[in-house]
Amino acid sequence: MRLRSRRTATLLAVPTLVLGGLTLTGPSASADPVVPATAVSARTWLTGQLQDGLILSPYDDPDGNPYPDYGLTIDVALAAHAVDPSGPVVGEVSAAIADHLDAYLTPGGGTDLAAGGVAKALVLAQTAGADTSSYGGHDLVTDLEGRVATEGALAGRIQDQWHEVDQYSGDFANVIGQAFAAQGLDEAGSSDTDEVTDFLLQQQCAAGYFRQYFAAADAADQTCDGGDGKPSVDTTAIVVRALQSQTDDTDVAARVDDAVAWLLTQQRGNGGFGSDADIPTANANSTGVAAYALAITGHPTAAGRAAAWLRAHQAANVGTCRPFGAADRGAVLYDDAARTAGLAGPMDDQLVYQSARATADALPGLLATPAGPGDPNVLYAPGYVHTGSRTQVGVNDATPGAPLCAVLGAQRVLRWANPAGDAHLPLGVPARAGTYTATVSDASGAVGTARIRALGAKKLSLSVKERVHAGGTQVVKVRGLAAGEQGSVVVRWPAGRGGAAGSGAAGQANGKGVLRVAFPVPKKVSGRATVRAHGQFRDRAGRTSFTVTR
Numbered sequence: 143m144r145l146r147s148r149r150t151a152t153l154l155a156v157p158t159l160v161l162g163g164l165t166l167t168g169p170s171a172s173a174d175p176v177v178p179a180t181a182v183s184a185r186t187w188l189t190g191q192l193q194d195g196l197i198l199s200p201y202d203d204p205d206g207n208p209y210p211d212y213g214l215t216i217d218v219a220l221a222a223h224a225v226d227p228s229g230p231v232v233g234e235v236s237a238a239i240a241d242h243l244d245a246y247l248t249p250g251g252g253t254d255l256a257a258g259g260v261a262k263a264l265v266l267a268q269t270a271g272a273d274t275s276s277y278g279g280h281d282l283v284t285d286l287e288g289r290v291a292t293e294g295a296l297a298g299r300i301q302d303q304w305h306e307v308d309q310y311s312g313d314f315a316n317v318i319g320q321a322f323a324a325q326g327l328d329e330a331g332s333s334d335t336d337e338v339t340d341f342l343l344q345q346q347c348a349a350g351y352f353r354q355y356f357a358a359a360d361a362a363d364q365t366c367d368g369g370d371g372k373p374s375v376d377t378t379a380i381v382v383r384a385l386q387s388q389t390d391d392t393d394v395a396a397r398v399d400d401a402v403a404w405l406l407t408q409q410r411g412n413g414g415f416g417s418d419a420d421i422p423t424a425n426a427n428s429t430g431v432a433a434y435a436l437a438i439t440g441h442p443t444a445a446g447r448a449a450a451w452l453r454a455h456q457a458a459n460v461g462t463c464r465p466f467g468a469a470d471r472g473a474v475l476y477d478d479a480a481r482t483a484g485l486a487g488p489m490d491d492q493l494v495y496q497s498a499r500a501t502a503d504a505l506p507g508l509l510a511t512p513a514g515p516g517d518p519n520v521l522y523a524p525g526y527v528h529t530g531s532r533t534q535v536g537v538n539d540a541t542p543g544a545p546l547c548a549v550l551g552a553q554r555v556l557r558w559a560n561p562a563g564d565a566h567l568p569l570g571v572p573a574r575a576g577t578y579t580a581t582v583s584d585a586s587g588a589v590g591t592a593r594i595r596a597l598g599a600k601k602l603s604l605s606v607k608e609r610v611h612a613g614g615t616q617v618v619k620v621r622g623l624a625a626g627e628q629g630s631v632v633v634r635w636p637a638g639r640g641g642a643a644g645s646g647a648a649g650q651a652n653g654k655g656v657l658r659v660a661f662p663v664p665k666k667v668s669g670r671a672t673v674r675a676h677g678q679f680r681d682r683a684g685r686t687s688f689t690v691t692r
Contacts, residue, residue, distance in 0.1 A: 258319020
């Protein structure tokens with residue numbers, strides 16, 4: 143057992159964060175200018191989903207009433223508190239959870255007391271400053287201590303109190319609940335803290351990650367390396383956060399460092415994080431908890447890249463690109479597919495519920511949202527594009543993760559900058575030839591324009607000398623091209639002893655749209671030669687012929 147001097151600290155207090163060039167010690171109130179607008183809008187949307195202090199699921203009980211999601215409700219309160227610790231949300235939620243505590247801790251199915259639920263409720267009550275010894279009719283510390291195993295390989299492990307009802311009954315306690323238990327018991331000054339923390343640390347594999355599920359209760363080896371220790375980004379990040387109040391212990395600090403080092407290896411090139419082998423796709427839940435864990439452990443660059451990914455999945459309108467309704471703005475969508483669904487119209491109940499889960503995990507991570515590196519620039523190649531085709535307008539130096547809106551005629555295209563501040567906005571080229579201007583805007587207004595020159599099908603005019611002597615020179619003039627348009631000319635010579643089949647040349651039209659190409663005529667041919675020319679696109683073409691004499 144470790145001997146440590148514990149400090150009394152506000153729950154969820156974190157090391158100094160540097161956000162947007164300003165220093166923030168711990169979470170900041172929403173009025174503080176260092177809190178990014180992304181976090182403020184996410185908090186506003188998320189807390190707006192509460193009904194009488196609870197998040198309701200889209201699933202109804204037998205009486206037709208929606209089931210409350212108590213665990214998610216607590217996540218919402220803790221996330222809101224991380225952004226606005228002086229706000230009323232955590233107190234309102236705490237009161238609602240206390241009123242429904244028995245329903246949360248005894249959910250049925252044979253579970254008489256859910257240890258992870260007790261731990262999570264304890265952390266909520268402590269954060270709200272409530273009396274944990276008389277909370278919803280429970281002494282939470284005593285209840286939790288009563289669910290800590292005391293003997294053998296299980297010593298320190300939290301366990302549900304349950305009885306068998308059917309084949310689905312059992313002990314559902316896991317490592318995430320163990321992390322909440324370590325956090326809550328440490329805050330309470332419980333004598334069980336060391337054993338609970340020790341067992342939590344046994345769930346860390348040598349690679350640095352924490353698994354999500356315990357070994358079977360009858361397993362002799364309860365360690366991660368001794369069992370089926372599958373990596374979990376979410377669990378690892380949550381443990382890092384939960385152990386912050388115990389990093390004065392050098393052993394705990396070293397284990398946290400190992401966990402953070404592993405998290406850094408899991409970040410994708412786009413800044414996001416997948417969950418595990420079963421959910422490898424980057425998603426807001428995993429990216430959010432990882433972003434916050436990296437931010438509070440002194441990794442602002444990696445945290446900022448993750449926050450940029452989160453920002454790029456937040457429902458936000460910009461310029462005249464306004465696909466999100468007022469009821470949806472601020473929500474963080476779970477992944478690319480959910481964002482696509484959100485863009486299609488008002489979010490339905492299922493998408494709102496999924497987004498509430500995503501936003502609860504993403505909100506603290508949005509505190510690391512980076513500011514832009516400078517003024518955005520619109521980039522576009524000056525060449526021609528074909529009518530009715532697709533083209534892309536580029537942007538660099540945008541705010542990482544920020545939404546960008548491209549407007550071309552009636553088109554409105556919304557895309558997001560990557561963590562480096564780069565973006566590509568695809569546009570449809572109009573069906574009529576001409577010069578068009580696409581305007582790109584960010585949240586501050588128009589940032590630049592792109593001049594799009596569209597060319598359509600056209601019959602080109604070719605002029606040549608009607609008769610030219612073998613061994614001489616034929617000059618082909620192609621008219622009807624656009625100024626500066628690339629073109630090519632091919633001459634097919636008549637059959638002859640020289641064996642020359644044809645000649646080709648390419649060039650660029652002058653300012654009047656004329657391309658001039660000179661060809662040496664083979665010496666040993668005679669007859670009719672054909673000339674074909676086309677512009678930058680194959681349907682801009684023309685043909686003619688002339689006679690070679692000897």
